[in-house]
Amino acid sequence: MTCNQSIEAKEELITRNLQEVLGAEEIGPILKERNLSIYWGTATTGRPHLAYIVPLLKIKDFIDAGCDVKILLADIHAFLDNLKATFDQISSRTKYYKLLILEILKMLNVTEGFTIVQGGTFQTHPDYSMDLLKLSSLTTQRDAAKAGTTVVKQVTNPLLSSLIYPCMQALDEEYLKVDAQFGGVDQRKIFTYAMKYLPKLGYKKRIHFMNEMIPGLDGDKMSSSSDKSKIDFLDSTKSIKQKISKCFCEEGNDTTGLLPFLKHIILPVLKIKNRPIIIARRDQTALEIETYEQLYENFMSKGLHPSDLKAFVADSIDFIVSPIRDELLKHEQLINEAYPNK
Amino acid sequence: MTCNQSIEAKEELITRNLQEVLGAEEIGPILKERNLSIYWGTATTGRPHLAYIVPLLKIKDFIDAGCDVKILLADIHAFLDNLKATFDQISSRTKYYKLLILEILKMLNVTEGFTIVQGGTFQTHPDYSMDLLKLSSLTTQRDAAKAGTTVVKQVTNPLLSSLIYPCMQALDEEYLKVDAQFGGVDQRKIFTYAMKYLPKLGYKKRIHFMNEMIPGLDGDKMSSSSDKSKIDFLDSTKSIKQKISKCFCEEGNDTTGLLPFLKHIILPVLKIKNRPIIIARRDQTALEIETYEQLYENFMSKGLHPSDLKAFVADSIDFIVSPIRDELLKHEQLINEAYPNK
Numbered sequence: 128m129t130c131n132q133s134i135e136a137k138e139e140l141i142t143r144n145l146q147e148v149l150g151a152e153e154i155g156p157i158l159k160e161r162n163l164s165i166y167w168g169t170a171t172t173g174r175p176h177l178a179y180i181v182p183l184l185k186i187k188d189f190i191d192a193g194c195d196v197k198i199l200l201a202d203i204h205a206f207l208d209n210l211k212a213t214f215d216q217i218s219s220r221t222k223y224y225k226l227l228i229l230e231i232l233k234m235l236n237v238t239e240g241f242t243i244v245q246g247g248t249f250q251t252h253p254d255y256s257m258d259l260l261k262l263s264s265l266t267t268q269r270d271a272a273k274a275g276t277t278v279v280k281q282v283t284n285p286l287l288s289s290l291i292y293p294c295m296q297a298l299d300e301e302y303l304k305v306d307a308q309f310g311g312v313d314q315r316k317i318f319t320y321a322m323k324y325l326p327k328l329g330y331k332k333r334i335h336f337m338n339e340m341i342p343g344l345d346g347d348k349m350s351s352s353s354d355k356s357k358i359d360f361l362d363s364t365k366s367i368k369q370k371i372s373k374c375f376c377e378e379g380n381d382t383t384g385l386l387p388f389l390k391h392i393i394l395p396v397l398k399i400k401n402r403p404i405i406i407a408r409r410d411q412t413a414l415e416i417e418t419y420e421q422l423y424e425n426f427m428s429k430g431l432h433p434s435d436l437k438a439f440v441a442d443s444i445d446f447i448v449s450p451i452r453d454e455l456l457k458h459e460q461l462i463n464e465a466y467p468n469k
Numbered sequence: 470m471t472c473n474q475s476i477e478a479k480e481e482l483i484t485r486n487l488q489e490v491l492g493a494e495e496i497g498p499i500l501k502e503r504n505l506s507i508y509w510g511t512a513t514t515g516r517p518h519l520a521y522i523v524p525l526l527k528i529k530d531f532i533d534a535g536c537d538v539k540i541l542l543a544d545i546h547a548f549l550d551n552l553k554a555t556f557d558q559i560s561s562r563t564k565y566y567k568l569l570i571l572e573i574l575k576m577l578n579v580t581e582g583f584t585i586v587q588g589g590t591f592q593t594h595p596d597y598s599m600d601l602l603k604l605s606s607l608t609t610q611r612d613a614a615k616a617g618t619t620v621v622k623q624v625t626n627p628l629l630s631s632l633i634y635p636c637m638q639a640l641d642e643e644y645l646k647v648d649a650q651f652g653g654v655d656q657r658k659i660f661t662y663a664m665k666y667l668p669k670l671g672y673k674k675r676i677h678f679m680n681e682m683i684p685g686l687d688g689d690k691m692s693s694s695s696d697k698s699k700i701d702f703l704d705s706t707k708s709i710k711q712k713i714s715k716c717f718c719e720e721g722n723d724t725t726g727l728l729p730f731l732k733h734i735i736l737p738v739l740k741i742k743n744r745p746i747i748i749a750r751r752d753q754t755a756l757e758i759e760t761y762e763q764l765y766e767n768f769m770s771k772g773l774h775p776s777d778l779k780a781f782v783a784d785s786i787d788f789i790v791s792p793i794r795d796e797l798l799k800h801e802q803l804i805n806e807a808y809p810n811k
Contacts (some may be wrong), residue, residue, distance in 0.1 A: 149536040203599070208608040251595040251602075256544075260593075263629040271629050287632050294629070306715050426568070434503040 129130055132193065134158045140192040142336070144185070146312050148323065150334035165336070168199035168246075171221040172208055174372050175465050176357040177444065178341060180392050183231050184228065185309065185338055187399070190240035197303050200224055201246045204295070207288050219465035221245060226458060227360060230451040235399055248303050250295060258301075258328060261295045265327050267319075274320035277313045297321035300333045307334035343389045344374050344384040356384075361454055361462070364445045371441040376433040379426070383433075385440055386426070390419045392442045402446070406431065406439040435462040476500045482534040484678070485525070488654050491664065494674035499522070499648055501775065507531050507678070508647040508763060510541035510588075510638065513563040514550055517672040518699040520683060520788065522734050525573050527651065527680055529741070534583035539645050539784070540558060542566055543588045546637070549630050561807035568800060577741055591644050592637060600670060603620035604636045607669050608662075616662035619655045627804050639663035642675045683733045686716050686726040701805070702794055706787045713783040718775040721768070725775075727782055732761045735785045744788070748773065748781040 138154050148154075157163055167182060169175075175448050189196050202221045206214065225243055232238070249255055272285075274293035285356060295333075300308050308318065319334040345356040345386065358370055376383040397404055401429050404422075406414040416422050425431040455462065462469075474482075480496050483505065490496075499505055510523060511517075531538050544563045548556065567585055574580070591597055614627075616635035638659050642650050643689045650660060660677040668674050687698040700712055718725040739746055746764075756773060758764050767773040797804065804811075 203602065207602055236624065251598040252594070253598075256601075258599040259598075260545065260549055260633065263633050266629045267626045268629050268632065284609045284611055286603065286606055287604075287610050287636070289609045290610065290629050290632065291602065291605050291616055419692040448575040455732075 137162075137192040138326065139273045140188050141194065144187060144338075145336050146339035147297070147315070149318060149337075150307075150332065153306075153334050160355075162193040162195060163189075163307060163334075164195040164197065164305040165307045165309050166197040166199055166300065167309045168201050168299065169205040169224065170208060171217060172205045173222045174359060174469065175224065175227060175363075176359050177341070177448070178357075179227070180231055180235075180396065180447075181341060182309070182311070182338060183228065183235060183237075183393070184395050185336075186241065187232070187235045187237050188239055189309070194240070197239040197305060198228060198241055198243045199246060199299060199303065200243060203246045203250050203456065204292065214463065216467075219461055222461055223458075226461070227451070227455065230454045234447065234451055235396070243301065246299075250299075252302075253303055255298060258298055259291070259294055259350075261328060262298065262324060263291070266294060266324060270323075271446075274316045277314055278317060285304055292295065293317045293320050295401040297325055297439060301325060301328075301330045305333065307336055308337040310337045310338070311340050312337040313340055341387045342384050344370070358444060358448070360448055361455055362448070362452075364449075367444050367448065368441045371437050371444070372406040376437060379429045381423070381427060385436060386423065389440065390424060393440065393447070394419050394422070396447050397443060400446075406435060408432065408435045476713060477479075479504075479534040480629070482530050483536065485530060486680075487678050488681035489657070489679040490677070491660060492649075492674065495648075496670060499537065504535040505649060505676075506537040506539065506647040507649045507651050508539040508541055508641065508645045508650045510543050510548060510641065511566065511608060512543040512546040513559060513566045514547045516701060516703075516811065517566065517569060518701050519730075519734065519790070520685070520699075521569070521702075521791075522577075522738065523683060524571055524651070524653070524680060525570065525577060525579075526734070527678075528583065528735050529577045529579050531651070532579055536543050536582070538583040540570060540583055540585045541588060541645065542585060545588045545592050546634065553661070558809075560809065561803055564803055565800075565807045568803070571791070572618065572702075572796045575739065576789065576793055586645065588641075592641075594644075597640060597644055597736060600640055601636055603631070603670060604640065604666060605633070608636060612662065612665075616659055617657045620713055624707075630756060635659045635662050636666075639667055643667060643670075643672045647675065649678055651678040652680070653682050654679040655682055677754070683729045684726050686730060700786060700790070702790055702793075703797055704790070706791075709786050709790065710783045713779050713786070716779065721771045723765070723769060727763065727778060731764060735782065736761050736764070738789050739785060742788075746790060748777060750774065750777045 134155060137158055140149055141154065154163065167186060186196055186198070200219055205220065206212065212220075217241070228243065232241070234372065256259045268290060271290035271293055275289050278292075299322060300321055308321070310318070315337060318337070322332045322335070343356060344358070348377050356370060356374065358367055362370070371385075374383065374385055376385050394404065405417050408414055409432065414425060416425070422431070426436060476497060479500055483496065484490055484493065496505065509528060528538055542563050544559055544646050547562065548554065548559045548686075554562075570585065574583070574691070610632060613632035613635055623728060639662060644662055650663070652660070658678060660679070664674045664677070685698060686700070698716065700709055704712070713727075716725065716727055718727050735747065746758050748758070750756055751774065756767060758767070764773070768778060
């Protein structure tokens, strides 16, 4: 797919749909020489829910543009975030994340162009540790705290580790030998911290790609910590239907969480899967659309009833999830070890 | 010397002249089984001055009581404290510290019973680094800041490293496999931090020995950073005389810095060297004394004139320093590499 792409086409694919790019001017010169290498990190903590597809859709773009993508399973971060979890448990969670990421990518027709790396394989190496100590000698406590504001939980009596995390995330760019880091726009302050401080260690300032944050089905930012209205990759068809049916969705009211979910997950995936977007309607003919904008217009003009939309969303999610769920369920023991209380 | 000592005699020697001991109740039970192991750390930064003899005098007590003493040359701390110094320079400073410590100990008749360890040999080991990260996940920023209050320079916009140092100093106790840590009473908050937090990692709470802080010749706390009135081990006989002659010392006024200097350095060293304490007096017979108390009484009752006291102090310091200075001066190149601007 990448062989015949022009540099412009690659750059367009790499940056499309992003909310923000820092260092965009450096992309072209690198692409003239070689493909870009990009890292995306995820702490292997709670069980990922459906919104986890969003960054992986973007990663598909990177890979389709010939990029070499490194997916960092941040197991040390996970362990430190929650010392109540045992090493064995984190190890199981890391395996689960790896399995899940591979299955999602497979569902997105991505089977190569990426490497999965565990934090524990390099983040306690003596060189890394020495650099981390050096970085801590260059970083004021205030700058470290500012860097973590939108990522680290803000509590009244914060832990020292929350100041160290941004430093590690910056160093990871160097130790993973990448040109760029990708993340949600909630990572912005860590990214600008990295851009300011890596050069102080004599390392290159990296490019940063940021996805917009999408609201949850209930309208909030999705995170792995609460699963009230979130759809797990292990949810049954019935459970998916129930969760979707409970979502707020009012005729002609675009504050429903279903719309961004359709825009950022369902429609892009259906397109990749070459599945026509046909929405059955109770009292009319089925609605066939091509783009999110068409869907949005129909919904806002009340040509699409909330109950029909919900049925379409539930069916589509089940279509997306079912091959992944089938594969995950072959690893029941691993799931129980990773998340014993679910 | 240690073979025939009773446990009580050992314990008395270990704890004598200390300002404070934390965990004293654990000394006896260990001594019933084996000798105590104790660590003392020093960052290899500025050129040490004469007060450096004070902790080494106490270390002589430990060794005379059969203890296994580990002297930590904290080269990583030194490097991080001052990133302007190069690695090579810190390496030279570390060699200078080692040379100096060995010469001071030799002057105190100590040639065995201790090991010199460099921080860089273990403080970036993966196990150590992982423990440091764990500790940072257990320590609030407030506790880390409190721990460093009296040791770390207090500035308006402090560096992240100043929060990490207390954690490292705590971990060193475990990684040096000692029963106790020794330091000035200015280390007290780091010591209590270590006592509180090491058990949270599953490690033993250590015993802590604290020396009192002695004022400088000009009456302030001595530190390596300014050398106005401080006596360097490389100072010539003439320079020593000049510095001592400039010290504040008034007849019958005990606020002079010379008295604590006599009490904590000169008299103890002269005793170890079996040198009689005879103070020549201009208009009277020489004063021969046995104890600091006798000297103090004579000075306060004006039986000892400041100029006679100063002459005695200068002569004694020169007597103490000269064998050390002679040895150091054989390493002129090392000294120039370590401290090029002196």
